[in-house]
Amino acid sequence: MAQNYNPQEIEKKWQQKWAADHIYEVKESSKRPKFYALTMFPYTSGDLHIGHWYAMAPSDVYARFKRMQGCNVLHPMGFDAFGLPAENAAISRGIHPYEWTMKNIENMRRQLRSMGAIYDWNREVITCLPDYYKWTQWFFLKLYHAGLAYRAEAPVNWCPKCQTVLANEQVVGEGLCERCGTPVTKKELKQWFFRITKYAEKLLDHNGLDWPERIKVMQKNWVGKREGAEISFWLEHEGVEQKEIRVFTTRPDTIFGVTFFLLAPEHPLVSQLTTPEHKAEVDKYIAWCRRQTEYERVALGREKTGVFLGSYVVNPISKERVPIWITDYVLPTYGTGAVMAVPAHDERDLEFARKFKLPVRTVIAPPGGTGEELAEAYIGPGAMVNSGEFSGLPSEQGYEAICALLKKKRWGKRIIVYRLRDWLISRQRYWGAPIPMIYCDKCGVVPVPEEDLPVLLPPDAEFKPTGESPLKYCQSFVNTTCPKCSGPARRETDTMDTFMCSSWYFLRYTSPETKNAPFDAAKVKYWLPVDLYTGGAEHAVMHLFYARFFTKALKDMDLVDFDEPFTRLFNQGTIIYHGDKMSKSRGNVIAPDEYVAKLGADAVRGYLMFVGPWELGGEWNDRGIVGVSRWLNRVWNLVTADYTSRVVYPEAEKEFLHLTHKTIKEVTADLAKLRFNTMLSSLMEFTNYLSKVKESGVVSGSLWGEAISYFLLLLAPTAPHLAEELWSRTGHHYSIHNQPWPEYDEELAKEEEITLVIQVNGKLRDKVLVPASISEIEAKELALGRERLKAYIDGKQVTRVIYIPKRVVNIVVK
């Protein structure tokens, strides 16, 4: 044994050599099939913790596996660098967000290099640099010109004491400002939106996508498609210009059960519909609602509140006159902000009716019941009752009949509504890409011409919280000239949501050097869509949804030729520490660095894969990490020490070959399924077996050498440094990472002998080693003839004998 395993030394050595030789540089070659393996890029919060490595190391292993399997693999890395934490760090430490971010990136890059991944650093993407955000702005303009961007008033979280806009995550507890504890209110601001709702139907379609079912379900719920009818109720209140008010309902068949009518407190007709004698009470209620934080308002299980406006609407079908109330459980943003209340068949409406002593009328009888005296709201289908000419119809037919009547009389129509709202991208923040828009008193809203991009973020802005967009106070930024009339004009001072930056970064990786376009179209055509995208499930609806929207919009603009960015999605589990997800903001991070320094990157990579199934994650502990480290040590000793063949047995060689090929088969299958933990078990088992063979010397030296080569190839994705070192020490040509993945021989991998389990009434009573080719008849005969079974069978009647090929004979006795 020439030398002990010294991971620090060999890891550094090979990382330097790989970098110097550019072995992981990726070219668009046409000979090998392309494979785009993408890991969600990290946010530049400081340094990488174990949670990051958990996301990145196994995906690197997979990318390396595909590379050895003959694919031209793109496995890039970059940084999501704009966002609130940089600004917060800047405020609390007096350091510029740019400096803070770039320093973090430097550190993270160093940590990533120490992992020994195949990232091609020539393709690195950093979203906060002008050569990147120039194109983020360019996409904004594209969407604007395509009619997908518009400006509208929208509420923001507002702290009246700090005089500042707060992000949702800065609102803590029961709607309090995280800085000063003041209750947060809402403030209306004119902001930019993307018309993502235009794509609602397309975004519901996940056809052809190999994604986890639960992520698809989450996205479907996010879109929240509901079919129903829009119905106009008649207004007969004096002084109201509008003669109708529209509601959305999913249950037009319950229309005869409407006993009152509800509006959101924010509904535009509320003040007109309030009679003078109710005005004081209504105003008081609306003021109270406004004081309610979003948090309180949506909290479930709270008592229903509301007030009567003093006016009425008429049900167009039953012609019944019902009172109008306002309540905070009707949301202004969903449907029409108005609800026809059917207390007998809606739980919330029933609660409201009971609280305010409003009538309840059953109009759908549950199967087998009369429908009278319901203890709780009945929301299922049934026979219509108390419903005029429709009584007696099954509710499904009633639904159709009422819709037909509404259409005929023009009192309403079938519609589809979505829960999905347009994507608000304005942020009243400094550390983001400026929205490339100009406001001119003469010409109005004018987009920045493409040739004037990027709109640079001024380095000298006062980015501390001032009450509005920090850029507003930067005169050199705000004051500009109108691109149309050249007169004085003002720039938009809001910046873009960082989800905008991450909605197209996977395109930039293909060609980050491109100067005159966001990407090289030919290279995008070659690499996209992403073949495997891995990351945390917390991005199920926001990032993944926005990136899909972006891609579909780009397709419609003929900028790309595909409409789904990520063909296969895999979510690794979350690393928990002290009962919480590991994250910088929660202050419970464990750095990989000290483990790397002590045991080497290969051991840390291996351990993260070994702790359990990748999709499960789990509580972090380092109890088992020495196990992986010891195993790598054993591998080192096994391979570096000389092998001496003593007495060669053909039977032993046969078994040796069989186990070698069986291992190749298992490791290959596990990797393909991203089952890293069991892959490592197979490798460890094989190592244990090799140790035994080595001691006995029962196989020839050439066979031994061949098996060691195979083993090192199988080890290469997991422990790239160790495998490279041992590859070189066993006299092979550099580099192991350019070798093809080993193929197994199906015949050799096959089991020749199997353990046949013999059961009596399902209980294990005997085992016997038999040839794998045993027939059913032979197996049954063998089982029945076993001496050991006599005690269980004799004197009893055998009623059945069940044979499961290659596994079990079960003798059923009475």
Place this chain on the structure above:
RNA sequence: GCCGAAGUGGCGGAAUGGUAGACGCGGCAGUCUCAAAAACUGUUGGGGGGCAACCCCCGUGUCGGUUCGAAUCCGACCUUCGGCACCA
């Protein structure tokens, strides 16, 4: 509340209708050593029996069901984690 995932030795986990506990950690015993560490070897779910090779019983959150056979499938419940949440 709804949706989804999970619950197996002292611990991480393996087995997805057919030998429960692979692999690893930890423990115990041993080898080496003046000693310790490291390394290596053996052993390790619980209970009972046998001088012994071994043998028997129990055991996968709880209760029930389906099946020749259930950790695995079905039903109810409990617990933990993730997501959504008054959506008319």
